[in-house]
Amino acid sequence: MSATGIGAAVRRKEDHRFVTGMGHYTDDINRPGQAYAYFIRSPHAHATIKSIDAKAASTMAGVLAVLTGAELAADKIGNLICGWMIHSKDGSPMKMAPHPALASGKACYVGDPVAVVIAQTLAQARDAAEKVKIDYGVLPAVSDPAAAQKRDAPRIHDVAPHNTIYQWHLGDAKAVEAAFKAAKHVTKLDLVNNRLVPNAMEPRAAIGEYDTGSGAFTLWNTTQNPHVARLVIAAFVGMAPEHKLRVIAPDVGGGFGSKIFIYPEEVVALWAAKRVGRPVKWVSERSEAFIADAHGRDHVTHAEMAFDADGKIIGLRAKTIANLGAYMSTFSSSVPTYLYATLLSGQYAIPQIYCEVDAVYTNTVPVDAYRGAGRPEATFVVERLVEIGARELGKDPADLRHKNFIRSFPHQTPVIMTYDTGDYDASLKKAMELADYKGFAKRKRESARHGKLRGIGLSTYIEACGIAPSQAVGSLGAGVGLWESAEVRVNPTGSVEVLTGSHAHGQGHETTFAQLVSDRLGIPIENISVVHGDTDKVQFGMGTYGSRSAAVGMSALAKALDKIEAKAKKVASHMLEAAEADIEFKDGKFSVAGTDKSAAWGDVTLNAYIAHKFSGQELEPGLKEGAFYDPTNFTFPAGCHICEVEVDPQTGNTEIVAWTAVDDFGVLINPMIVEGQVHGGIVQGVGQALYERAVYDKDGQLVTGSFMDYCMPRADHLPVLKVETTLTKCPSNPLGIKGCGEAGAIAAPAAVINAITDAIGTEAIAMPATPAAVWTALQTSGRSMPHAA
Amino acid sequence: MAAVSLTVNGKSVTADVDPRTLLVQLLREHLRLTGTHVGCDTSQCGACVVLVNGKAVKSCTVLALQLEGADVLSIEGLAPADGPLHPMQEAFRENHGLQCGYCTPGMILTAVDMVRRKGHELDDHTIREELEGNLCRCTGYHNIVKAIAAGARAMGSGAAKRAAE
DSSP: OOTTSTTOOOOOSTHHHHHTTOOOBGGGOOOTTOEEEEEEEOSSSSEEEEEEEOHHHHTSTTEEEEEEHHHHHHTTOOOBOOOBOOBOTTSOBOOOOOBOSSOOSEEOSTTOEEEEEEESSHHHHHHHHTTOEEEEEEOOOOOOHHHHTSTTSOOOOTTOGGGEEEEEEEEOHHHHHHHHHTOSEEEEEEEEEOOBOOOOSSOOEEEEEEETTTTEEEEEEOOSOHHHHHHIIIIISOSSOGGGEEEEOOBOOOOTTTTTSOOHHHHHHHHHHHHHTSOEEEEOOHHHHHHHSOBBOOEEEEEEEEEOTTSOEEEEEEEEEEEEESSOOTTGGGTTTTTTGGGTTTTBOOSOEEEEEEEEEOSSOOBOOOTTTTHHHHHHHHHHHHHHHHHHHTOOHHHHHHHHBOOSSSEEOSSSOEEOOOOHHHHHHHHHHHTTGGGHHHHHHHHHHTTOEEEEEEEEEEOOBSOOOHHHHHHTTBSSOOOEEEEEEEOTTSOEEEEESOOOSSSOHHHHHHHHHHHHHOOOGGGEEEEOSBTTTSOOOOOSOTTOIIIIIHHHHHHHHHHHHHHHHHHHHHHTTSOGGGEEEETTEEEETTSSOEEEHHHHHHHHHHOOSSOTTTSOSSOEEEEEEOOSSOBOOEEEEEEEEEEOTTTOOEEEEEEEEEEEOBSOSOHHHHHHHHHHHHHHHHIIIIIOOOOBOTTSOBSOOSTTTSOOOOGGGOOOEEEEEEOOOOTTSTTOBOOOTTHHHHHHHHHHHHHHHHHHTOOOOOSSOOHHHHHHHHHHHTOOSOOOO | OEEEEEEETTEEEEEEEOTTOBHHHIIIIISOOTTSOOOOSSSOSOTTEEEETTEEEEGGGSBGGGGTTOEEEOGGGSSOTTSOOOHHHHHHHHTTOOSSOSSHHHHHHHHHHHHHHHOSOOOHHHHHHHGGGOOOSSSTTHHHHHHHHHHHHHHHHHHHHHHHO
């Protein structure tokens, strides 16, 4: 392994600009003559828009325009879409309500953009916004997903009776019924997977610009997938033909899924730019983000696990109501279906699984993928059932898992996924050793002596990542393929530019992708640059989410590098006057087998472009190759996280005293970056388990509307995290990579809640397990005093 | 509009501003120093931290007009443009204390202020407590804490060397 190749903890190339404040985030960019947009958003969860009077506002200082849904429709701007078709059990398609970028006729959630003010300065836009008079006809609202389907619930969209978007299922209901009939023991669980606000530290932003002379638009946007944004805004929203729209995602400050989707604001920024003849910039405020960015999770689930007399799991069934909010966001339909139910086998050989999912509209912010997207929800169901099952059966939770692990691969689950490879025993064993699982009883007694309740919780998770094989997802309703692209441009002087369809918003691709190139071509990492995020520079790519950039993006790069190597060898063979088959390439040097004739990388690359040593008819000049890589399967990272907590029964406060993570991500490109991804994911998962919840009142008002009321994890909430890995190589891509970005967020919530329920001796606790919630659970269960083991 | 004169990163600056202008807006919009970031609107996140007269201040929570005569240091002023990185910046890079980089300028300046107040030997507990006013969504804080401990020590060894000369 070289110092800058695969497996090396190379320090990041992109860091220099970030630690010196020289990054270029979207709000750092200013276009000549730019004007500013301020959105007027509905203060009501559900209301008709009777009239909008912008007369006074329009005449205020600096105001260029006040625009509404009426102007949008008159200009024939199309609606936003959900790009994944899901069918109900009865075969009917999902009920996708029209979603214009500015509300038309009625507002459906607090935050629904109703109008926009464009002015010379942001202050002028905000001042004018206050003078826009909107007459609303307030309607009853529903925010709870279970209540949304009731007969007396207000109907939000004409297309969806009972606010039901689809009623989907997966698995063999009859076979599962039979399994449960034969069961010796059934564990039941009712749970809520709490609604979260992603809150990347950089708020969303968009700058739209229109060049009248060429009829071309440019959009600077905080997007995780500029080409997808371009395709949707061109082909579906109809803003411009695709080749007349350039989308640039500069430095982006975190995404976690929330910046995948195509939102109203970028559509409006482009449209307004053309109307007012000036670039238009919009930057979200944080409390605006709370009501404008897609939220995550929000499932209500009843789940059951059937065991035989030996503690083997013989069946699992679940019924979930998934709240998708007021409109269907870009990938919303897929998250509680094909990204959720397909992981309900967990790491276990469960022969029969059946899952029903009802997706509903409510008068809340639209819900879509957020780190883990469906897999944290699945893991929470499975890992809570297994842990509770173990307690009910009087078995050690680690032993019960061990008894049920899948050990033979490939393993076809009853829920579509075929796991390719894994060693769940290895990660469980290593995690238990590192966490000193055996010594827990002693630590528990010690804690009790200090008046504290100590608990330990496991989470043996699995995820489907490296999203995804195009035909497979196409057959499941995806409107897009999920391959990835890479182009390698070798310059005459030997430096290399990688143009990748992947996008980095914290993942360090400028370093990791360069490591792969350095490893393969044997050239210094300083001579490699990685370009992403600009649709004018980079050919179509699907972007970054679903832990796919290494597994899919780098596989595309590997294929392109194969082609580069092949072509370079051809050039070298001409230079060295040898047969192509005799050319060997190692550590940046081309040599003729069995001789001491060689040519350095830089000489070969120069020759490729000077083209003196070969005939242009035989061999094209230049050294540039591209590749599109379509995965043959999902990848299946998996592992074991162990959380140890101390609960103070007097205050209900939970302190996480230890965290052990052992993950199998296949081959690692940069272990330092992988560890960082696990850290971040764990803390987001802990956030869900202990601190975070987007709360709506019965009128659909978002009560947790800013960082004042929505508790974000802070540095003093966590101990030092022990993070290690095991390795089974992924067999389905050339690099053996499984991916790691979401693992922590997927594993963590179950580990935390398993630990807390172990500590307090009752299962009746919901996320977030705040001090108030834990204290109440203790009081209610009557177990307010610590008991010695 | 009202005038304010102050020093920013060692340079004298005079600006005519709308009285509502926040210090962060003065830096980002008037002076085009975009390294200081806005991450929230309730003074919680710390992405906007700069040093005012040597002390960490959230520039989103102070009006530009309050800075008359003040000495402001933003992230751009921490190290010379083409020179070596400040030891705290170097420590963040060395310890992978950043991912998307958005909270990083605020974290680094908070850390520099932390060292001024708490010294060069900062333990885990102290650093984590002192970061209560800084949010990060990417790193889980783990490597930020490592970076600050390392940066604090590096800042100390530099000073000790200079004192000895």
